[in-house]
Amino acid sequence: MRVIAFANQKGGVGKTTSCVNLSICLSQSGRRVLLVDMDPQANATVYLGMNSGERTYTSRFLLDSPHFDLERAIVRTEFGIDVIPSDRKLLESNKTLLPEYGRETRLRDKLENYAEGFSPREYDYVMVDCAPSLDLVTINALMAATDLVVPVQPRFFALKGLEELASMVGELYRTLNPRVKVMGIIITMFDKTAALDKSILELLKGKVEREFGSYIFPSVIYKSVLVSESEKRLPVVLHDPEAPASKAYQEIAAEIMRR
């Protein structure tokens, strides 16, 4: 079971959109996928057709209650993936976890117990949608993850956010020694008509490849009205599978399965 966290401290870079659409693409490729919404904004939950706050059991219970059974929070969706929804109360977990022992690894423990125990359904991929912050909730997601996917918009401030994320993840390695490895960077909201986007993509790609290797996914998600509009309807890969963004997500999903 691979646990893939979608994280970036910068908000609005396409974490949720990427997480949801890639989950569906993986599911369409025959993989069993569980999406854990670890963002108190609960956008992934809403994206998948649920109303935030309508569920009794949410991802908050995974963190707050040491003996809570993960299975109880799983919701089957019509999109072929299972979801553990979120709600605004997840924010409170940052406070409730604070005095707790093993507070950083609650989610990891839950997922491991679930995988090792008698599971009615085994998952190939657990996709974790993180909040744009590095609080205890996100640390739990990163500690649980085996892989990290970083969606980045090719803009200067987004790159500064990436640098900040790198610094904090580095600190996490130093203090908590997580097992997570970067799987790749997804370029999102790429505006092919904007010279700046092209320049920054080129520079970032050059830097990452030169210093670390081929960690930028070759397919980029183009800025598209369709993607934005799909947020209130269907995930774009279902709404229009032939759209460039859908194609790109399908290619990235294939790449994820290869990596």
Add this chain to the structure above:
Amino acid sequence: MSAPATRDERIPVSGEENVVITLAAEGTPAEKAIRRVGRFGKLKELSLGFLIDQVLATHEELRARGKEEQYAAEDETIRQVERLRSAGWCVLLNDSAVDATRLDRLTITDFVREISDRSAKYGVAVRIREVPAEETSPPAAVAEPQPAIEAAVAAESAVAAEPETTVRPEDTVGAEAAAPASRAVEAPAAAEETHQKKEYLSKHDLLTGEYRQAVDELNLNGLFVGNLSSEERMDPRVFPFLHQKEVSKLLMRANRLLQDGSCDKALELYGLLAEGEPENADYRLLQGRALLFAGEYEKGVAVLREAEALGEPTAGSIARRIQSFKSLTGSYPATTEGLRNLMGELRPRE
């Protein structure tokens, strides 16, 4: 350094030129004049070759199409370059490759060779004007880097600036360079092939230049610790982010390698540890010891001395013993027995 070729040998001269490239030294009135008429963004990141190609290709494109006005209207950049050209101006090459304050004969010759080759490629005649560095101008090494060359121009501004850029070939650096400086040159016509490539200064290039430094300076090391530390060869950049458990693993691996006689690999890891924590005397001692096992006594002693300076007395005593062996016998290999005993003492234990 190869012998400079003269321009006479390389470039046929004609009376007419259709592209002019001006060289001006940083800080000179000529440079200021060119900068004043410019309104491009930063060009300093762009290569000399690119600029030359850009100027030549643009001109060739316009000439070949025979509809300069229409074409120029399509693209602001081309229009600006064209206006530059028609004003008798050109591009200030302030690139480090042509830092005019450091121009010598060879540089100019190389530059001319470059122009010659490229102008032949585009079938465009080129005239090169040089404006020498003035004695009063500050040396480039000391001067603050200029924000860039800003080309492109209103023709009237160019005209206004013209007097400041007097062509004084006799004053150029080096007689050989000076002689052809004001000559018109024309390359062989090869116009047919020139249509294939359209190169000009785009906004993308300008932005790439502008953002390059900022992106290059981003520190993303922390993000990749998990990837880099798993490799056989660890990257020293990740060391500050390593968890103590990982550091211990690293140390144990280095000790095991040394026990197994893989001195080189052990040395690499000890080196990483010492580099990661330069103030750690223990790591220095271990590195020094590994150097001794690798047979690098001089370096080993030096590192042990460093460890001693950092507060590790054992390192100092080992270094002194090694040196005393040497002073007794004259060389390290000759100190076999004593050294062997010492190495036996130093060998890491299970």
